[in-house]
Amino acid sequence: MPEGPEVQTIVNGLQNKIINHRIENITFAEGAESMVAPLTPSDFRTLIANQIVTNVHRRGKFVDIELSSGIHLIIHLLMTGQIIFNNDPHNSQPPKFLRIVFQFENGQELYIADKSTWVKIVCLSRDEIKTYKKFQDLGVDVLSEQFTFTTFYETLTKSQRMIHSLLLNQKSLSGLGNIYVNEVLFYAGINPPQKANSLLQADAMALYYAIRHVTKEALQQKGTTFSDYRTPDGGKGQYQNFLKVFKRAGKPCIRCGTPIERMKVAGRSAFLCPRDQVVNPVEKTLTSKQLTFPELHDNQSESLPNYIFILVGPSSVGKTTLSRQIAAKIPFIKLVPTVKTRQPRPGEVDGVDAIFVSDTEFKSMIEDDCFVIHGECYGNKYGTPKGLITQTLRDGSDVLIILSPEGALEIQSIYSNAYVIGLIPPSMDSLKRRVMNRDDYSASEKAARLDTLEMELNSLSHSDFTIVTETPEQALHNAFDIIYTIRCKTT
Numbered sequence: 339m340p341e342g343p344e345v346q347t348i349v350n351g352l353q354n355k356i357i358n359h360r361i362e363n364i365t366f367a368e369g370a371e372s373m374v375a376p377l378t379p380s381d382f383r384t385l386i387a388n389q390i391v392t393n394v395h396r397r398g399k400f401v402d403i404e405l406s407s408g409i410h411l412i413i414h415l416l417m418t419g420q421i422i423f424n425n426d427p428h429n430s431q432p433p434k435f436l437r438i439v440f441q442f443e444n445g446q447e448l449y450i451a452d453k454s455t456w457v458k459i460v461c462l463s464r465d466e467i468k469t470y471k472k473f474q475d476l477g478v479d480v481l482s483e484q485f486t487f488t489t490f491y492e493t494l495t496k497s498q499r500m501i502h503s504l505l506l507n508q509k510s511l512s513g514l515g516n517i518y519v520n521e522v523l524f525y526a527g528i529n530p531p532q533k534a535n536s537l538l539q540a541d542a543m544a545l546y547y548a549i550r551h552v553t554k555e556a557l558q559q560k561g562t563t564f565s566d567y568r569t570p571d572g573g574k575g576q577y578q579n580f581l582k583v584f585k586r587a588g589k590p591c592i593r594c595g596t597p598i599e600r601m602k603v604a605g606r607s608a609f610l611c612p613r614d615q616v617v618n619p620v621e622k623t624l625t626s627k628q629l630t631f632p633e634l635h636d637n638q639s640e641s642l643p644n645y646i647f648i649l650v651g652p653s654s655v656g657k658t659t660l661s662r663q664i665a666a667k668i669p670f671i672k673l674v675p676t677v678k679t680r681q682p683r684p685g686e687v688d689g690v691d692a693i694f695v696s697d698t699e700f701k702s703m704i705e706d707d708c709f710v711i712h713g714e715c716y717g718n719k720y721g722t723p724k725g726l727i728t729q730t731l732r733d734g735s736d737v738l739i740i741l742s743p744e745g746a747l748e749i750q751s752i753y754s755n756a757y758v759i760g761l762i763p764p765s766m767d768s769l770k771r772r773v774m775n776r777d778d779y780s781a782s783e784k785a786a787r788l789d790t791l792e793m794e795l796n797s798l799s800h801s802d803f804t805i806v807t808e809t810p811e812q813a814l815h816n817a818f819d820i821i822y823t824i825r826c827k828t829t
């Protein structure tokens with residue numbers, strides 16, 4: 339059944355074709371009479387003929403064609419319906435299973451085709467549309483601007499339904515059907531039968547950004563065609579080529595290789611990765627020994643399925659705070675700590691924020707080829723552990739690392755799936771204040787860092803994305819948005 343992205347594709351395709359054109363005639367093929375019931379074809383023709391199309395838009399999974407008389411033609415394609423536009427009827431074939439033809443004043447035609455006869459067309463006046471039950475009941479449209487995190491989270495916290503069922507219910511949220519519901523739950527790492535109100539706020543954020551980006555990409559691919567859905571030019575959607583779990587039972591998860599499973603949730607099919615979509619994931623913690631002496635791989639530039647996100651930014655812009663939040667809250671992402679020769683600062687945890695080693699240990703790690711890149715900054719040595727990155731990617735997680743802009747470019751030259759996120763302070767003054775207020779920097783270190791701030795800021799211009807670190811909460815929302823932009827992208 340066409341879902342929000344498919345119906346929106348139809349609407350987008352019709353807008354520049356039929357608006358401002360006059361419907362001259364309507365013809366019905368045999369079996370199509372029931373589609374306009376309770377009207378008869380002749381009543382329908384009387385109501386519609388000679389009207390000019392003034393607008394075409396989408397309401398949930400319905401196409402709404404507005405006419406000059408104020409009448410709205412509400413079309414629901416249900417299971418197998420198609421809306422096809424033909425700009426040259428004399429030289430091209432009408433679609434198979436043609437049911438209704440709308441003929442325009444310029445000779446062009448709009449077809450309703452359906453191999454069954456389930457399509458429903460309802461005519462409503464301006465007043466009737468305001469009280470039409472099916473529209474009054476529609477929840478917030480996931481493709482609209484009204485779909486905000488606040489409204490979404492409120493919907494979740496109020497519901498005891500299973501999340502898979504809640505997302506399918508058009509009264510709670512409109513525009514999603516079973517294809518996209520399964521896909522977004524996979525991206526967010528959520529178990530389909532989990533109760534909506536038991537989701538953590540971070541799960542809700544992951545789900546929100548997965549919905550935003552999956553539907554956006556699906557729209558860009560003109561929807562998903564398995565069998566019957568067609569775009570108005572008669573073509574197929576392409577999003578079926580990018581599905582990660584839907585109808586992939588038995589095939590390996592793209593993230594971890596575990597076979598995708600199928601289960602029933604309130605009578606509907608749900609597809610999931612049994613390893614990545616569990617109710618309470620148990621975090622595997624690496625031992626300090628593994629962190630310090632990571633396993634080495636010969637070919638780290640091989641193509642791995644997951645992503646590397648690199649945070650860059652000037653001193654005190656908030657890299658550590660944001661990286662901890664991202665690693666704690668965004669599913670499938672692990673912070674790979676940098677190996678450092680300096681002493682831990684107050685609050686820094688060895689093996690989490692950084693791996694602190696002696697000069698001698700660092701030297702032997704260089705000899706053992708443990709680093710993707712290493713360098714020196716303010717008199718201390720820094721190295722990015724090669725084995726740990728490869729191991730994290732192979733384990734099915736994305737990697738998060740904090741690096742200098744030069745280091746970031748180096749990583750991007752080795753790994754094709756690495757993205758640089760630059761953190762920008764709200765203003766230079768606020769950044770200077772943050773550096774001055776640090777009590778873990780010495781006076782000389784503060785002076786040195788203040789000197790290089792401007793240069794550090796300028797080097798952010800090579801970032802793929804930027805976040806202005808206004809507040810920690812807003813910075814985290816931006817990070818979710820960026821990470822899901824990358825994870826869901828199809829081009």
Ligand SMILES: [Zn+2]
Nearest residue numbers: 591594611614
């Ligand atoms: Zn998996």
